Amino acid sequence: KAGVTQTPRYLIKTRGQQVTLSCSPISGHRSVSWYQQTPGQGLQFLFEYFSETQRNKGNFPGRFSGRQFSNSRSEMNVSTLELGDSALYLCASSLAQGQGYEQYFGPGTRLTVT
Amino acid sequence: AQSVTQLGSHVSVSEGALVLLRCNYSSSVPPYLFWYVQYPNQGLQLLLKYTSAATLVKGINGFEAEFKKSETSFHLTKPSAHMSDAAEYFCAVIDNQAGTALIFGKGTTLSVSS
Numbered sequence: 001k002a003g004v005t006q007t008p009r010y011l012i013k014t015r016g017q018q019v020t021l022s023c024s025p026i027s028g029h030r031s032v033s034w035y036q037q038t039p040g041q042g043l044q045f046l047f048e049y050f051s052e053t054q055r056n057k058g059n060f061p062g063r064f065s066g067r068q069f070s071n072s073r074s075e076m077n078v079s080t081l082e083l084g085d086s087a088l089y090l091c092a093s094s095l096a097q098g099q100g101y102e103q104y105f106g107p108g109t110r111l112t113v114t
Numbered sequence: 115a116q117s118v119t120q121l122g123s124h125v126s127v128s129e130g131a132l133v134l135l136r137c138n139y140s141s142s143v144p145p146y147l148f149w150y151v152q153y154p155n156q157g158l159q160l161l162l163k164y165t166s167a168a169t170l171v172k173g174i175n176g177f178e179a180e181f182k183k184s185e186t187s188f189h190l191t192k193p194s195a196h197m198s199d200a201a202e203y204f205c206a207v208i209d210n211q212a213g214t215a216l217i218f219g220k221g222t223t224l225s226v227s228s
Contacts, residue, residue, distance in 0.1 A: 004157070033215065043204065043218035056213040090157055092216075099146050099208045100165050103216065105157035 001027060004093050004106035012112045018079040021109045025072050025093030032074040033103060034066060037088040049074055050097040086113045116141045116207045120219035128227050133192040135222050137205030146208040147188045149179055153201045200226045
């Protein structure tokens with residue numbers, strides 16, 4: 001079974017631009033979560049989607065948004081990029097929403113904002 | 115609120131030596147705990163999880179962890195280190211306030227020398 005895929009793997013953007021990242025979960029998985037990883041802040045939860053609805057949101061500004069499609073694929077969008085948004089963005093999928101379900105991570109999208 | 119603390123940002127061992135990576139958690143309710151590993155330029159791979167079924171949890175690649183409620187610890191061990199174990203390791207706990215969001219520790223980088 002194919003793992004979680006994320007596209008693109010690397011991205012370079014300029015301050016003020018916006019960016020959209022894509023995540024395809026493991027086949028059959030219906031829950032998708034997004035995390036930001038930076039050297040300074042570590043791994044931080046962005047949001048979680050299940051059945052096309054945002055179920056939880058981390059402590060990030062409204063410039064960070066996401067959505068989930070009927071096939072469980074998810075996208076996240078960052079508007080008005082800032083230098084501090086440079087990070088590895090990780091997507092994780094799980095079978096369903098629930099604390100006992102393992103989350104499987106994709107390879108991430110490395111975003112560099114210049 | 116839940117949290118995890120990983121003691122030691124860097125651990126160095128010789129090949130064949132015992133690996134011990136420390137994690138202490140804070141939770142007011144029985145926690146769901148996880149260990150993940152991250153190799154350079156890759157996403158996170160689940161090593162093992164604790165969900166209260168058994169206090170000694172065996173994971174992949176010869177790793178195991180023991181849940182000790184009295185010490186609020188969930189340390190990761192491996193009897194004999196291999197060069198391929200060199201990576202960054204993250205302990206995580208489910209955030210009960212936010213569905214299935216994972217709260218990660220700062221990570222421990224494991225170096226293995228020959």
